[in-house]
Amino acid sequence: MKIYKYLMIMIVSxxxxxIMGVTTGAETILDLIGVDLQAGEITVSDSTFYRxxxxxxxxxxxxxxxxxxxxxxxxxxxxxxxxxxxxxxLFVFAGTFVGIMQLxxxxxxxxxSAIIVSILAPFSIGxxxxxxxxxxxxx
Numbered sequence: 539m540k541i542y543k544y545l546m547i548m549i550v551s552x553x554x555x556x557i558m559g560v561t562t563g564a565e566t567i568l569d570l571i572g573v574d575l576q577a578g579e580i581t582v583s584d585s586t587f588y589r590x591x592x593x594x595x596x597x598x599x600x601x602x603x604x605x606x607x608x609x610x611x612x613x614x615x616x617x618x619x620x621x622x623x624x625x626x627x628l629f630v631f632a633g634t635f636v637g638i639m640q641l642x643x644x645x646x647x648x649x650x651s652a653i654i655v656s657i658l659a660p661f662s663i664g665x666x667x668x669x670x671x672x673x674x675x676x677x
Contacts, residue, residue, distance in 0.1 A: 541672040544665045545624065548631045555634055560641055563633020624669070635662075 556562045556575045568574070574581045635658055642651040 539664065539668060541624070541665075541668045544661075544668050545627050547661075548627055548665075552630055552634045555638065560634070561637035563630040563637075567630070628665075 552562050552564050553575070556564055556568070557580070572583045574583065638654055638658070639651065642654050
């Protein structure tokens with residue numbers, strides 16, 4: 539499976555777990571953009587990040603910065619540009635994995651922890667294999 543499919547599956551699963559109330563690594567990012575996903579209730583509020591980017595001329599600044607960065611990165615491979623997104627998603631997914639395991643361990647049900655590990659461990663191994671293929675160029 540390609541790395542992009544793994545990334546989308548990871549992002550959607552983190553958001554689903556966040557909506558269910560599990561501690562994930564995405565809370566700070568969602569708070570920054572003004573989205574609150576608490577136990578099935580989704581609220582969107584005004585945030586300073588939103589105001590800086592979209593309301594006070596930030597779009598023009600952001601487009602200018604993106605143009606400058608794109609000009610500097612013309613010689614780089616695609617993998618070097620995508621790497622920060624991959625690493626960020628990996629850290630958020632690892633935080634979610636830890637949050638799920640803490641929840642299952644707190645329930646004192648060993649079988650539940652075993653099921654979660656048997657689902658998430660092969661997925662993590664497949665993600666590692668997809669990363670190797672992506673950086674080798676055989677993806």
